[in-house]
Amino acid sequence: MNMGRGISSAVSSLESTRIESTPIESAQAQPAERDAATSLANLVVDLQARGLRVEVPLERRHGGAGPSDSGMLWVGGFPITVPTDNATAADSPYALKAEDDGYAIFEGSQRLATASPQQRPRFYDLTTADGIPYWKIGLLHLDSFASTVVQTCSYWGNDDQCKFCGIGISLDSGRTIVKKSPEQLAEVAAAAKELDGAVDATLTTGSSNGIDRGARYVARCGHAVKEATGLPVEVQFEPPRKLEVIDEVADLGIDSVGIHVESFDPAVLAYVAPAKARTGIEAYFRAWERAVDRFGEGQVSTYVILGMGEDPELTVQGCRRAIDIGVFPFVVPIRPVAGSLMEDVKPPDRAYTQRIYRQVGAYMAERGMDSNAPKAGCARCKACSGQPSVQPLLQIGPRPVQLSHAS
Numbered sequence: 001m002n003m004g005r006g007i008s009s010a011v012s013s014l015e016s017t018r019i020e021s022t023p024i025e026s027a028q029a030q031p032a033e034r035d036a037a038t039s040l041a042n043l044v045v046d047l048q049a050r051g052l053r054v055e056v057p058l059e060r061r062h063g064g065a066g067p068s069d070s071g072m073l074w075v076g077g078f079p080i081t082v083p084t085d086n087a088t089a090a091d092s093p094y095a096l097k098a099e100d101d102g103y104a105i106f107e108g109s110q111r112l113a114t115a116s117p118q119q120r121p122r123f124y125d126l127t128t129a130d131g132i133p134y135w136k137i138g139l140l141h142l143d144s145f146a147s148t149v150v151q152t153c154s155y156w157g158n159d160d161q162c163k164f165c166g167i168g169i170s171l172d173s174g175r176t177i178v179k180k181s182p183e184q185l186a187e188v189a190a191a192a193k194e195l196d197g198a199v200d201a202t203l204t205t206g207s208s209n210g211i212d213r214g215a216r217y218v219a220r221c222g223h224a225v226k227e228a229t230g231l232p233v234e235v236q237f238e239p240p241r242k243l244e245v246i247d248e249v250a251d252l253g254i255d256s257v258g259i260h261v262e263s264f265d266p267a268v269l270a271y272v273a274p275a276k277a278r279t280g281i282e283a284y285f286r287a288w289e290r291a292v293d294r295f296g297e298g299q300v301s302t303y304v305i306l307g308m309g310e311d312p313e314l315t316v317q318g319c320r321r322a323i324d325i326g327v328f329p330f331v332v333p334i335r336p337v338a339g340s341l342m343e344d345v346k347p348p349d350r351a352y353t354q355r356i357y358r359q360v361g362a363y364m365a366e367r368g369m370d371s372n373a374p375k376a377g378c379a380r381c382k383a384c385s386g387q388p389s390v391q392p393l394l395q396i397g398p399r400p401v402q403l404s405h406a407s
């Protein structure tokens with residue numbers, strides 16, 4: 001990577017203005033501002049590819065689903081999750097260090113950007129009446145309350161286990177409980193909102209063998225959280241065997257849903273997530289169409305993981321087709337979870353992810369999909385993706401070239 005000596009001052013000038021400009025303002029951006037936006041986007045995406053060495057106290061997340069083995073922080077104003085506890089991070093050129101007034105990202109002796117780490121949430125110090133620490137029931141991912149409501153999955157421990165997943169790891173380590181009740185989740189989410197400013201709730205679940213694949217229970221939990229807190233809630237589940245289940249989820253007042261295909265490359269999906277491959281990509285589209293009918297455009301999202309050997313053209317095509325029906329493709333680099341079947345995979349490099357971010361972002365803009373549309377969940381938070389840092393460049397830089405092959 002060639003950051004150049006100018007990145008420090010360039011990013012600093014951007015941090016003082018923050019890139020929240022309208023397309024018209026952006027089109028008129030000065031070269032210095034454009035350079036700063038480019039440098040910051042490069043840094044954000046590179047941090048997610050190469051990780052961060054941490055030399056100061058930082059709230060981190062170990063094991064489980066979601067942003068595992070990661071630090072959570074704001075860099076140049078962008079909320080991001082960054083690998084901090086794996087082999088990739090140990091070799092990273094980037095370090096998080098303390099300054100006189102706060103923290104910053106350094107490469108060697110060069111200061112690159114201001115960083116604001118997530119503080120330990122105050123609700124982590126509370127326990128339920130029956131003695132369960134709140135942090136075993138739900139976590140704070142930056143400003144989102146998050147929980148895996150059922151920490152088991154019918155695919156875990158057999159040939160169907162998704163190779164990137166770590167749902168059983170945090171259970172084995174004692175960092176969570178096997179099943180959270182709606183009442184427990186409501187109690188802890190209320191504390192996360194009151195004490196730590198949570199702005200939404202993201203609830204996921206392992207997949208069950210039932211016709212609903214766990215959707216009904218996670219939706220009941222979501223309903224309880226929403227009733228208790230008023231927060232927007234996303235629930236995540238596999239495509240149910242009967243699409244009517246999606247109507248039941250909607251009838252419980254849930255705001256957004258995540259139904260995650262993970263990859264649009266059928267060969268990769270068959271290798272990394274055999275059970276999802278048997279469900280089939282077309283079944284995801286049928287579930288998404290039903291969900292968009294009930295939740296609205298932009299309120300249905302799917303993870304699309306980069307760096308698993310996927311064909312980038314199939315990936316972009318799949319994202320475009322999803323956008324066409326109102327589904328938000330949440331594109332992220334793989335985050336190898338220690339102990340998972342893909343723990344030794346290296347995240348894809350910046351050039352590869354940025355090209356796909358540009359392709360997908362340009363198509364979202366062309367089709368009028370608002371990147372801020374999701375009310376709740378991973379696609380609302382966006383911290384696991386570098387897409388938000390790239391999006392402004394689509395407005396102030398040249399249009400991306402056609403994607404042909406991974407760099």
Ligand code: SF4
Binds near residue numbers: 162
């Ligand atoms: S469906 Fe796959 S990703 Fe989801 S919990 Fe089960 S094993 Fe993990």
